[in-house]
Amino acid sequence: MAIIQKTSTGEFTTRIGDAARLFTAAVRAIALTIVNRRAARRLADLPDYLLNDIGLKRDDVHDALNRDWRCDPTYLLAVKSAENIYRSKGR
Template sequence: MTMTTAYPVLPLAAGTLARALGNAFNLVVVSVKAVARAIRHRRDAQMLASLDGRMLADIGITRADVHDAFSEPLWADPTALLSERAIERRINRARLRVVTWEGDSKAFRRPPTNRPARQAI
């Protein structure tokens, strides 16, 4: 008499199939969210492109930055480049301000006056 062992094949296969389907569904959901986010960011960058140069300067970017952002591939986020450029300019402006006030020879100085000092009588 031989003994055979029965392995529960169906529950293991069902669990593996459920995990595989769940992973596939998750991949589809993540892809759809990425496409929706890319469309939203492109729309935001398009709105920035419609602003004039003065308004772009207030934000800290230039028309060339907007052009560079739209030159990137479709899957790249154009707003990320615009954000980086604005931050770089803000940091450089702050660095210039610190150097200027520390007594650099190129810093703004009040012109000398040739008037005599006021004297109290």
């Protein structure tokens, strides 16, 4: 009877590989969120008439940027733009 249970090397490497893939996915998601937040901040610098051309208001941009840091503001802005354009066409 052994005090220490032997594990197979394959099981250990599988766990390490899964952890590495999870870590890589998390780093990519954080990097993408940072890039998208930077793009949304550039939208905040645009004049009102240009924001209006893409179906946004200044308040929409500020609301999206003031959300939680993990939230992607470009997704929220795309949804808000589509809603505003749909609403302005009277549908």
